Amino acid sequence: MPSLRQKILLGYVALAILLLGLSIRVLVELRDMEIQIKTGARISEFFDSALEMRRFEKNYFLYRQAADLNEYHRFLAQGGKLLDENPEVFIGLASPQRVQALRERLNRYAAEMGKYAMLADPGIAQAIRALGMEIVSTAQTLEEAERRSIRQRIEQHRREFLFTLSGLLILLTVSALLVLRNIVRPLQDMEIRMEAIAQGSTDRLAATSHDREIASLVRAANHMLDELRLRQRQQLLQTERLASLGRLISGVAHEINNPLSNISSSAQILLEDETTDPAWQRELLQQIDSETTRAQNIVRSLLDYARKRQSEQTAISLRPMVQETLRFLRADIPENVNIELDIPETLVVQGDKSHLQQAWFNLLRNAVESIENIGEVRVLAFALASGEAVIKIWDNGHGIATEVLPHVFEPFYSTRQDGAGMGLFIVKEIIDEHGGAISVESEPGKGTQFTVELPTGASQPENS
Template identity: 40%
Template sequence: MLKGALLRHSLRGKITLGYYAVAAIILVASLFFVGELRTLEARVMLGQRATDLFNTVLEIRRFERNYFLHHQAADLEENGRYIKLAHDMLTANRADFSAITTQARLDELHTLLDDYQRQLSAFAAAAPRPIESIEPHVRQLGQEVVAIAEALAGSERRQIQTTLASFRMLLLGVILCMALLIVVIGRALSLRVVRPLKEMESSMAAISANRRETLSAPSNDREIISIIAAFNHMLKELDLRQKSLMRSERLASLGTMLSGVAHELNNPLSNISTSCQILQEEVGESDAATQKMYLEQIDQQTERARHIVKALLDFSREKAFRKELVLLRPLVQQTIGFVRGEVSAKSVVQLSIPEALSVPADAQRLQQVFVNLIRNAMEGLGPEGQIRIAAQAMRVSEPPEGTALGAGCEAEGAVVEISVTDNGPGIAPEILPRIFDPFFTTKEVGHGMGLGLFVVYEIVDEHGGCIAVQSAPGQGTTFRIRLPLAIETGRQ
C-alpha cells in the first residue's frame, strides 16, 4: 500500500507505471496474436489434410485409368491400397473434416468409395472377359468421389483465405488500438510529468523577471518537491548573499561619504568654535543680547551638525524596505554634500529639480542610488567636468530610450523621471549592455567590486521602476530612472 502511494507521488513511479502499462498492452496483444496464429495454424493443417485426401483420390483415379488401359493386377492393388488410405484418412480426421462439411457428406464419401471399390472389383472378377457396362459406372463413381474431395479441399482453402483476411484486419486493428493506447498513456505521462516541469519553467522565468520570490510545488511528486525545496533554498541563500553584498557596497559608499561628512561638519564646528572663543574673550564685557546671539549661533550650528550625523547614521543603518513620500531636491542636495570630498574643485554639479517634487520611495535606498550614480559619474570626469541632475513628473506610454532594465520599463502612467548626465568620456558600445551585471567592472583589481550599478538596478527594480542608460564614446553618459508616482505600484 505504501509502495503504491510512493509510486503515485513520484515521477519515477509514474514513468515506471507507464512502462508497465505499455509492456502489459504489448504482452496482451502478443498473447492474443499467438492464439490467433494457433487458430490459423490449425486451419492450415486442416487444409493440408483436405489436400492430402484430394491427392489420394486423384491417385485412386490414376491407378483406375491404368488398370482399364493395361489390366494389370499391380494397378488394381495400388488402387485398393489408396482406397483404404482414403477411408483411414476420413476416419482418423472425421472431427476435423466435420468443420469443413456435414457428416452426411462424409458418410456419402465413404459410401461412394465402398461402392466404387465393389464395382471395380466386380469388373476385375469378370476377367478375362470383363463386363463392359461396369466401366462407365466405375468412372462415374470415381468422378463423384473426386468432386466431393475437391469440394472439401476448395472449401478449406476458402476458409483459410477468409481466416487470413480476418487476421490481417484484426492485426491492423490491434496495432491501431495499441498505438492509440500508447499515445493516451504518453499523453497522461506528459500531463503528469512534463506539465509540472513546464510550470516550474514558467515560475523560474517569473523569478528571473522579479515577479515572484520563491517557487511553489506544481505537483506532489517527490522529485519535484525535492527540486523545489533545493531551488528555494538556493534562492534564499542567494538573497542573503545579495543583501550581504549590498551592505558591503553601502559600507563602501559610507567610506566615500565620510570625507564629505567631514567637510560638512567642519563648517558648523568652525562656527561653534569661533562663537565660543568670542564669548570667552568678552566674558563680563558684552551685554546679554550679544551673548544670547552667540549662544543661538552655537545652538544652530550644533543642530546642523546633529542633522548631518543623523543623516549619515540613517544611511548606514540596515532598515526594512518602506515607501514614503520623499522630497527629491533636499535628498539630492544632502547626497551631494556627502560626496563633496570626491568632487573636483573645478567640477560642477547642477540641480534642476522642483522644490516641491516628491516621489514614493525608501529614502535610504534612493540615496544609495544617487551616491552610486554620482560617484560613477565623478570617476570619469576631468577637472572641467559637469554633472547635471534633473527630475520631473510626467506621463509615459513607452520604455525610455537606450539600454533599459527593471520591472517598470513597460509600465504606463504617471512617473517621476530622474536623469543624471555627465560630460565624461562615455561608455564603449560593447560594454554598455553589461554595466548592470554584478561584479562587472573595467577598473583594475582592488579598485572596486563592480557592484555599484548592479545595486542601483536592484533598488530601482525594488521600487517597481526602470533604469536606462544612453552613452557614446566622447559624448558623455545619461542615466534615466523612472519611479511610479502611485504608491500601490511599488512592491512592499
C-alpha cells in the same frame, strides 16, 4: 494530455490485446491444420484402399483364391465407407459430380467382380481392370490435390508468420523509438541540464516532452532555477550595496570627523574651564548634544544605506537628500570637478530615503568618475503639472559609446575592468521600485545626462 503512467498502462493493455489476438489466431490455425491433417489422412486411407483392391484383384485373377476375393471385398467396403462417411472431405477436393461418379465406379467395380466370380469371363475381367485403374487414378488425383492443399496451407502459414513477425518487429521498433523520444531522451536532457545546474548554470529548462510527469518535473526544476536566480540577484545586489558602502566609508569618515572634533573641543573646554558660569557650561553641553545627534544621524544614514530591508515610502525633501549624498561622496570628488545644484527647496518626492540615496550616490559617482580633467556636474530638478518630479544629472565627462548605451542598465555589463556592472542596474531597480522611470542620453567626448522621473510627495517631508 495523458500522463506517462497512463501511456505505459495503455501500452501494456495494447500489448496484452495483441498477444491475446495472436494466441487466438494461432489456436485457429492449429485447429485448421488439425482438420487438414485429418482430411489428408482420410484421402490417404482411401488411396491405400484403392491400391489394396487392385492388388487383391490381380491376385484373384491369377490364383482364383477365395481369400484374395474376400480381401478385395474388405478393402472395397472400406473405401466405400470412407467415401460415404466423409463426403465433405472429397467434395472439398473435387466437384460433387466427380465424387458421385467415383461412388458409381465403386458400385460397378463391386458388381463386375461379382459377375466375374460366377462366370470367369475374360471380357468382364478387362472391364474390372479398367474400372480399377480409373478408381486408383481418381484416388491418386485426390491425394495429390490434398497434398498440394496442405503445402499451400503451410506456405500460407509461413507467409502469415513472417508478416506477423515483421509487424511485431516494426511495432516494437516504433514503441522503442517512442519510448526513446518521450521518456529516455527527456530524462537524458534533464540529466545533462542538472549537471549544468550543478556547475552553476541557471538557464531555464526547455519543455522537451508533453508528458505530465516530465512536464511537472521541468516546471519544478524551472521554479527552483527562478528562485535560485532571484536569490543570486538579491545576493549580488546586497554585495554591490556593501561594496558601495565600502566606498562611502572614506567620505563618512570625513563627515563624522567634524562633529567628533567639535565634541572633543567642547569637552576639553569644560574640563579646563575653571569658571562656574552655568550659562556657558550649558551652551557647551548643548553643542556636545547637537554634534552627538549630528554624528548619530550620519551613522544612522550609513546603516540605513547598507541595511537590506523593505522599501518604506515617505515624503522626502529632495535637495537636502542630494546634499547629504554629496557629503558621503565628498572624499571621491576631486578639486577640478565643480558640482552645481538647482533643486527647489520645496520639491518633495515620495520614496524610501536610503534606497533613493543609493541611486543618487551611484549616479553622482559615475558622473564624477567620467570627468578626467576640469569639469562640472549639474543636478537640475523641477516638478511637472502631472504630479511628477524630474531630476536631471548632467556631466561633461567622456560620455558613453553609442554601442554601449543600450546596455548600461543591464546587470553585469561594464566597460571597466574593475567594474561589477551592477551600479546602474541597481539604480534602475530602485527607480522602478518607486514607480518612476530613468533614461540616459550621451554623446562621446561631450558628456552624459541621466533623467529620472519620480512621483512627488503630498505629505509632510521627512527631515534629511
